[in-house]
Amino acid sequence: MTLxxxxxxxxxxxxxxxxxxxxxxxxxxxxxxxxxxxxxDGVEIVHYEPQxxxxxxxxxxxxxxxxSLMFLLVGLFGTAFVVxxxxxxxxxxxxxxxxxxxxxxxxxxxxxxALFIGFAILTWGKKLLPREVSIQERHDGGSPEGDRxxxxxxxxxxxxxxxxxxxxxxxxxAAAGLAPVAxxxxxxxxxxxxxxxxxDNQMFTTGWAPIKEANGGTRLIRLxxxxxxxxRPGDVSAGGQMTVFPGIPGGASNAHADSPTLLIHLxxxxxxxxxxxxxxxxxxxxxxxxxxxxxxxxxxxKICTHAGCPASLYEQQTNRLLCPCHQSQFLITxxxxxxxxxxxxxxxxxxxxxxxxxYFVAKSDYQATVGPDFxxxx
Amino acid sequence: MKRRKIDVRTLPAKAGxxxxxxxxxxxxxxxxxxxxxxxxxxxxxxEIALFSFIVLLLTGTFLTLFFEPSMKEVxxxxxxxxxxxxxxxxxxxxxxxxSFDVRGGLIMRQMHHWAALVFMGAIVVHxxxxxxxxxxxxxxEVNWIIGSLLFWIGFLAGFTxxxxxxxxxxxxxxxxxxxxxxxIPLIGTWLTSSIFNGExxxxxxxxxxxxxxxxxxxxxxxxxxxxxxxxxxKQKHTQWPGPGRTNNxxxxxxxxPRYTIxxxxxxxxxxxxxxxxxxxxxxNPIWLFGPYEAGVVSAASQPDWYVMFLDGSTRLMxxxxxxxxxxxxxxxxxxFWPTVVLPGFLTMLPMLYPFIExxxxxxxxxxxxxxxxxxxxxxxxxxMMAVAFxxxxxxxxxxxxIADKFNISLNAMTWAGRIGLLxxxxxxxxxxxxxxxxxxxxxxxxxxxxxxxxxxxxxxxxRFYEVHQPLGHxxxxxxxxxWVVPKKxxxxxxxxxxxxxxxxxxxRPAEAPVSPGxxxxxxxxxxxxxxxxx
Numbered sequence: 001m002t003l004x005x006x007x008x009x010x011x012x013x014x015x016x017x018x019x020x021x022x023x024x025x026x027x028x029x030x031x032x033x034x035x036x037x038x039x040x041d042g043v044e045i046v047h048y049e050p051q052x053x054x055x056x057x058x059x060x061x062x063x064x065x066x067x068s069l070m071f072l073l074v075g076l077f078g079t080a081f082v083v084x085x086x087x088x089x090x091x092x093x094x095x096x097x098x099x100x101x102x103x104x105x106x107x108x109x110x111x112x113x114a115l116f117i118g119f120a121i122l123t124w125g126k127k128l129l130p131r132e133v134s135i136q137e138r139h140d141g142g143s144p145e146g147d148r149x150x151x152x153x154x155x156x157x158x159x160x161x162x163x164x165x166x167x168x169x170x171x172x173x174a175a176a177g178l179a180p181v182a183x184x185x186x187x188x189x190x191x192x193x194x195x196x197x198x199x200d201n202q203m204f205t206t207g208w209a210p211i212k213e214a215n216g217g218t219r220l221i222r223l224x225x226x227x228x229x230x231x232r233p234g235d236v237s238a239g240g241q242m243t244v245f246p247g248i249p250g251g252a253s254n255a256h257a258d259s260p261t262l263l264i265h266l267x268x269x270x271x272x273x274x275x276x277x278x279x280x281x282x283x284x285x286x287x288x289x290x291x292x293x294x295x296x297x298x299x300x301x302k303i304c305t306h307a308g309c310p311a312s313l314y315e316q317q318t319n320r321l322l323c324p325c326h327q328s329q330f331l332i333t334x335x336x337x338x339x340x341x342x343x344x345x346x347x348x349x350x351x352x353x354x355x356x357x358x359y360f361v362a363k364s365d366y367q368a369t370v371g372p373d374f375x376x377x378x
Numbered sequence: 379m380k381r382r383k384i385d386v387r388t389l390p391a392k393a394g395x396x397x398x399x400x401x402x403x404x405x406x407x408x409x410x411x412x413x414x415x416x417x418x419x420x421x422x423x424x425e426i427a428l429f430s431f432i433v434l435l436l437t438g439t440f441l442t443l444f445f446e447p448s449m450k451e452v453x454x455x456x457x458x459x460x461x462x463x464x465x466x467x468x469x470x471x472x473x474x475x476x477s478f479d480v481r482g483g484l485i486m487r488q489m490h491h492w493a494a495l496v497f498m499g500a501i502v503v504h505x506x507x508x509x510x511x512x513x514x515x516x517x518x519e520v521n522w523i524i525g526s527l528l529f530w531i532g533f534l535a536g537f538t539x540x541x542x543x544x545x546x547x548x549x550x551x552x553x554x555x556x557x558x559x560x561x562i563p564l565i566g567t568w569l570t571s572s573i574f575n576g577e578x579x580x581x582x583x584x585x586x587x588x589x590x591x592x593x594x595x596x597x598x599x600x601x602x603x604x605x606x607x608x609x610x611x612k613q614k615h616t617q618w619p620g621p622g623r624t625n626n627x628x629x630x631x632x633x634x635p636r637y638t639i640x641x642x643x644x645x646x647x648x649x650x651x652x653x654x655x656x657x658x659x660x661x662n663p664i665w666l667f668g669p670y671e672a673g674v675v676s677a678a679s680q681p682d683w684y685v686m687f688l689d690g691s692t693r694l695m696x697x698x699x700x701x702x703x704x705x706x707x708x709x710x711x712x713x714f715w716p717t718v719v720l721p722g723f724l725t726m727l728p729m730l731y732p733f734i735e736x737x738x739x740x741x742x743x744x745x746x747x748x749x750x751x752x753x754x755x756x757x758x759x760x761x762m763m764a765v766a767f768x769x770x771x772x773x774x775x776x777x778x779x780i781a782d783k784f785n786i787s788l789n790a791m792t793w794a795g796r797i798g799l800l801x802x803x804x805x806x807x808x809x810x811x812x813x814x815x816x817x818x819x820x821x822x823x824x825x826x827x828x829x830x831x832x833x834x835x836x837x838x839x840x841r842f843y844e845v846h847q848p849l850g851h852x853x854x855x856x857x858x859x860x861w862v863v864p865k866k867x868x869x870x871x872x873x874x875x876x877x878x879x880x881x882x883x884x885x886r887p888a889e890a891p892v893s894p895g896x897x898x899x900x901x902x903x904x905x906x907x908x909x910x911x912x
Binding site: 037038040041043045046085090091092093094102103104105106107108109110111112113114115116117118119120121122123124125126129132133134135136137138140141193194195196197198199202203243245252253254256257258259260302303306307308309310312313322324325326327328338340341342343344345371372373374375376377378 | 408409412413414451457458459478479481482484485488489517549550553554556557558560561562563564565566567568570571572573575576577578579613614622625626627628629630631632635636639640642643644645646647648649650651652653654655656657658670671672673674675676677678679689692693694695696697698699706707708709710711712713716744746777778788789792
């Protein structure tokens with residue numbers, strides 16, 4: 001449509017434009033015919049100047065050679081690309097240096113091929129073709145008044161003919177009847193996707209929730225390494241830390257993305273401070289964290305309460321835990337409360353104990369909500 | 379039908395006539411061929427975006443032939459030894475295969491990623507050009523809105539794309555995205571669980587992102603880009619003011635041949651640069667990040683550059699949590715403001731800007747002539763304010779890397795970002811405003827008094843003064859036209875023009891151009907209505 005507008009606009013505007021061009025007139029040059037044709041589109045070629053006033057001048061020849069050379073280089077690099085693509089060792093092998101050059105060589109040869117095609121075309125167009133300045137008229141402000149009126153009148157007439165004004169019942173009935181259709185279209189899309197976020201209380205439970213046994217008792221979840229082996233207090237030296245996962249099937253997998261926990265063995269004096277602060281509580285929690293530690297061991301959720309990244313950079317000297325994503329910092333010895341950065345909530349603390357066999361277990365699931373914050377968190 | 383003798387010279391004409399009889403293309407084609415495009419280097423910025431989009435489509439199609447959008451757990455046994463035997467998603471494994479076990483797969487992956495960075499970069503620079511020159515004014519507001527939408531859809535395309543490999547870095551980004559969605563009041567949890575089909579990460583998000591990334595978003599991009607180009611074609615390109623150029627004409631080159639040739643050449647050049655980047659500079663080496671695990675992250679995990687400003691805003695946001703004490707209590711977490719509200723503003727404000735400016739200026743006219751940034755100081759200053767805001771956010775998105783490399787305290791970097799975000803934009807506004815006025819002043823000075831000649835004269839009474847070469851006849855003061863004013867004598871042709879040529883001067887130096895890149899224009903005699911003042 002847009003194309004046609006440009007095409008036809010020229011005709012109805014130009015009075016100075018000759019209506020017919022005699023394309024067979026031998027007295028006019030082809031360029032004059034081109035010029036006349038351009039005028040039909042409201043285009044005036046006002047300046048058309050060959051780059052080289054004298055044909056076959058030294059500069060012209062040099063420019064021709066330059067462009068030719070570029071095309072030859074295209075062939076050279078293109079061939080190099082194909083040869084490298086086929087012949088160069090490309091499969092990954094430990095310690096193979098040649099293989100590492102495969103991708104760079106492909107990129108460089110392919111890039112140079114395309115670049116030289118580009119430069120050759122550009123130089124040809126810019127340096128060998130005549131310079132020109134053409135002027136085209138603009139026709140802003142939309143369609144002619146007549147066309148506007150025509151469309152307006154036709155549309156108004158159509159509305160009249162439909163007669164919604166005369167027959168209001170029709171309009172009302174159509175509106176009332178069609179309204180549910182919008183829902184009909186939306187329902188399958190929305191309905192299929194929608195998923196209750198609170199099914200199984202999933203926002204508030206993690207893999208650490210004790211499992212109800214068949215005999216009515218509950219089994220506490222062990223703290224395990226990524227490979228599933230349980231951990232004894234002796235496995236973490238003072239000042240050390242370890243990422244632990246719930247000892248359930250798939251506990252270390254992404255199916256339990258809220259469960260990764262950082263087990264920290266504080267040095268005795270830090271441990272005393274942490275315990276005292278645990279007793280004091282944060283003021284926000286509605287539960288007591290007084291007995292959450294085990295000796296000098298303390299465990300916090302690794303999932304940042306800000307955006308859910310693993311807060312994993314533990315600075316021993318200051319007992320701060322830093323999240324590398326947005327630099328929230330949590331003070332481990334004071335209920336892991338946020339001390340800097342955009343996080344507004346303490347890391348939830350996991351209540352620790354040791355079972356009969358001497359392995360760490362979680363006394364219960366996290367009491368506070370794990371992970372990024374959301375609207376309906378109480 | 380007696381003699382079948384084929385005259386080769388008439389073949390093209392004959393073939394043309396056959397096509398014409400059936401399709402009738404000559405009339406529209408004449409219009410296209412004759413269409414005039416104005417020429418200026420800054421008009422090519424949008425084309426970089428278009429051309430890199432074509433590269434994206436081509437390389438992306440190749441990648442889909444090998445990528446498996448599935449989160450099913452597999453054990454890797456491809457060529458890359460360090461990860462052999464590791465459990466990972468099929469998506470990550472197939473991305474590794476694309477990098478190591480498909481011949482030339484890595485160069486395609488890297489070209490795709492680099493093309494995406496170039497695409498977004500070109501969009502931003504193109505938008506800056508449009509903004510600072512006032513090209514968004516009536517009648518082009520719709521194209522400006524489409525352009526802003528293209529940025530955000532490109533942003534989504536980029537995010538869904540780099541999330542697909544399901545590596546350690548992109549998984550972290552996905553988790554942050556889920557946290558952002560969670561933070562939305564009222565509907566956050568419902569939205570997140572609907573998108574992830576349950577709790578993060580679920581088992582289907584990669585498949586959903588895949589179809590969004592390879593079908594829904596590209597379809598939207600293609601549709602909007604088509605409308606964008608069609609509108610440029612229909613409304614004709616804006617042009618700089620200059621000799622012979624008015625609000626009612628287009629001065630430049632016809633579509634064919636020079637403009638087309640330049641486009642073709644420029645496309646190949648853009649593709650070439652992308653290939654060179656992809657070959658010479660490694661990008662997103664997913665095999666180093668390992669598969670995504672919820673408990674693992676490395677320091678310096680930055681998103682692609684066009685997402686970094688949101689990362690920065692998230693880092694700078696103070697921990698302001700809003701508690702609403704109704705019932706059990708409700709929360710608006712601090713991450714909601716920099717990642718949902720701020721982008722909301724950043725989407726709406728630019729789209730409304732053309733109308734706001736027109737309203738303030740009571741301007742309902744059609745504008746086809748561009749404005750130099752110095753001639754509209756308020757707009758230019760506002761734009762620089764936005765740029766300063768954006769830059770502080772981008773830099774803050776990498777503040778941990780800056781802190782590490784330059785040995786600065788991380789907290790100090792955050793505070794510098796917080797203060798800088800509030801302080802630098804107004805400073806940028808003021809400085810830009812003054813610079814604009816200064817540049818304008820200098821142009822007016824030349825118009826009033828002429829060009830500095832460098833000739834110092836001593837008057838009989840001992841005074842020294844510099845001789846100025848007036849531009850107008852008989853010391854008449856010239857009107858300010860909003861276009862380049864000659865400031866050196868050789869620009870007037872009074873001195874020999876600066877010689878061009880890299881190794882040796884080109885034979886015939888170009889005439890002193892009145893508008894750069896163009897030979898002087900002598901308006902056609904029958905078109906005297908063109909004002910010569912512009």
